[in-house]
Amino acid sequence: MSASAAPSSQNRQSVYRCGPVRLVIDFDESEFADCLNPLLSQYDAPWDTAANTIHVLVQHSDCPADFSEVSGSYLTLQRLRVDLIDQRLVAIGPLGSRMDFDLNLGRARILVPTCSDRAGQIEEVEQQFVLLLARAWAQSGWTPLHAGSLVPPGQHRCILLCAPSGSGKTTLTSALLRRGWKTLGDDKTLLRMQNGTTCARALAHRFHLHPEAARWFPEARNLSDWPRYSRWTDKRVVQIEAIWPGRLLVESIPGGLVQVERSSEEFPLTVVPLNTTETFNVLLRQIVVPGEASHARPLVNCAAQTASRLRGARVRVGHNAFLRPQFAEELEKALLSLLA
Amino acid sequence: MQAESVGRWLLRPDAVSTVLEDGAVILDLRTKFFFSVNISGWAIVQMFEAGATRSEVLAASANWGAGNDDHPAINAFIDQLLAEQLLEPASGTAAARSDVAVTAWTPPLLSKHKEPLQRIMVSAFDPGLPLAE
Numbered sequence A: 001m002s003a004s005a006a007p008s009s010q011n012r013q014s015v016y017r018c019g020p021v022r023l024v025i026d027f028d029e030s031e032f033a034d035c036l037n038p039l040l041s042q043y044d045a046p047w048d049t050a051a052n053t054i055h056v057l058v059q060h061s062d063c064p065a066d067f068s069e070v071s072g073s074y075l076t077l078q079r080l081r082v083d084l085i086d087q088r089l090v091a092i093g094p095l096g097s098r099m100d101f102d103l104n105l106g107r108a109r110i111l112v113p114t115c116s117d118r119a120g121q122i123e124e125v126e127q128q129f130v131l132l133l134a135r136a137w138a139q140s141g142w143t144p145l146h147a148g149s150l151v152p153p154g155q156h157r158c159i160l161l162c163a164p165s166g167s168g169k170t171t172l173t174s175a176l177l178r179r180g181w182k183t184l185g186d187d188k189t190l191l192r193m194q195n196g197t198t199c200a201r202a203l204a205h206r207f208h209l210h211p212e213a214a215r216w217f218p219e220a221r222n223l224s225d226w227p228r229y230s231r232w233t234d235k236r237v238v239q240i241e242a243i244w245p246g247r248l249l250v251e252s253i254p255g256g257l258v259q260v261e262r263s264s265e266e267f268p269l270t271v272v273p274l275n276t277t278e279t280f281n282v283l284l285r286q287i288v289v290p291g292e293a294s295h296a297r298p299l300v301n302c303a304a305q306t307a308s309r310l311r312g313a314r315v316r317v318g319h320n321a322f323l324r325p326q327f328a329e330e331l332e333k334a335l336l337s338l339l340a
Numbered sequence B: 001m002q003a004e005s006v007g008r009w010l011l012r013p014d015a016v017s018t019v020l021e022d023g024a025v026i027l028d029l030r031t032k033f034f035f036s037v038n039i040s041g042w043a044i045v046q047m048f049e050a051g052a053t054r055s056e057v058l059a060a061s062a063n064w065g066a067g068n069d070d071h072p073a074i075n076a077f078i079d080q081l082l083a084e085q086l087l088e089p090a091s092g093t094a095a096a097r098s099d100v101a102v103t104a105w106t107p108p109l110l111s112k113h114k115e116p117l118q119r120i121m122v123s124a125f126d127p128g129l130p131l132a133e
Helices: A030-040 A118-139 A169-177 A211-215 A276-284 A293-307 A327-339 B039-050 B054-063 B068-083
Strands: A013-018 A021-027 A052-061 A081-085 A088-092 A098-102 A107-113 A143-145 A148-150 A157-162 A189-194 A197-202 A206-209 A228-230 A233-239 A251-262 A269-274 A311-317 B008-011 B015-019 B023-028 B034-038 B087-089 B110-112
Touching: A013 A030, A021 A030, A021 A118, A030 A118, A052 A118, A088 A118, A098 A118, A107 A118, A118 A143, A118 A293, A143 A293, A148 A169, A157 A169, A157 A276, A157 A327, A169 A206, A169 A211, A169 A327, A189 A293, A197 A293, A251 A276, A251 A327, A269 A276, A269 A327, A276 A293, A276 A311, A276 B023, A276 B034, A293 B015, A293 B023, A311 A327, B008 B039, B008 B068, B015 B039, B023 B039, B034 B039, B039 B054, B039 B068, B054 B068, B068 B087, B068 B110
Parallel strands: A021 A052, A052 A107, A157 A251, A251 A311
Antiparallel strands: A013 A021, A081 A088, A088 A098, A098 A107, A143 A189, A148 A157, A189 A197, A197 A251, A206 A233, A228 A233, A269 A311, B008 B087, B015 B023, B023 B034, B034 B110
């Protein structure tokens, strides 16, 4: 964890540096501070520019919020419905937590009722924070992108890796880190247009690796010893520096995009070029676009301007591809061709 | 749609457009579908961003190089925008945009992408549903 991301607790107040946003959180239950620490301390990539500060108050409430009070017109998430009301984001979860985030004042209040499903409730509150951060990053001019990245040795441009969770972004990234490639991270990136170029910045330098990856990467043995990412997956939160030192970057310029697909076929690697519209399509599907046009427009513009500068390809990775000795070399060639 | 020929239409405010490649894309935030338009189509959409009538679009298209034989394609393009509910009636009678230019006229095209963006997302950072591991 970088010094800027280190939480400091004092009278149940915690401060986190999450990329270009600084969170100052007051808890009225210290248990919540402990439970949310793994989520909020994951944004550990160093960030030296000035931060936009958001103040958050997390309080216990006597009764759950009424889930039907919001329609989800701004966003509908698996665990939250979100509306935009008078420049306030109002988010309510089915377990009754409620966030009011005043976008003008940069202040949020999260009310958490008593609930028998404590684990579910913590996850609901985590999603409230992810929502708050995603909007705060966008307000700071950054587009949150659910994508990994790879930078070839000796180059400064990166290839964005786009795919839903569980498609193999992290495994593919790991396969090239061990060959000297570098990365901004495995699934959390911020994009911003600067002087006609897209800049990509790292947010989190921890990977979410499945213990199965140790079969392919012997140096990543003992993956099961790392902490579990969530109760829904067997993936582990891994400090990548401990396995492949010197591979982490904080900033890069995207030059290529790969849509990663897993295949049950034995043929290890298939590469299909994408045109600009297809590349945009892939990129936009890795960005959460809210229902409010004034919030959606900068994100869509960033995706379009970025896509127009990328060479894209769909890369299908076959079953057990990582066990084949030639696979990494073929993959490397395919990715390098996107930056040629 | 002929009854609408004298009406003034506006691109719906929750339809977000952006320039891409040889034209633009329009994302309908209500349905989550998005559409590609070519350069001529983008010029017409820009007119509707400010508000325009069908006859104003036909007149502007003539200035951009369209001939009378292009009228069916232009009308079909506007009909498609209406059918997809990307346009709504405009109030007021503001003058149509006159600063839109088309360097090489081709009949306007609107193509709807098959798959809409996700309506229910995993989180505010991760739009996709995770695959089974």
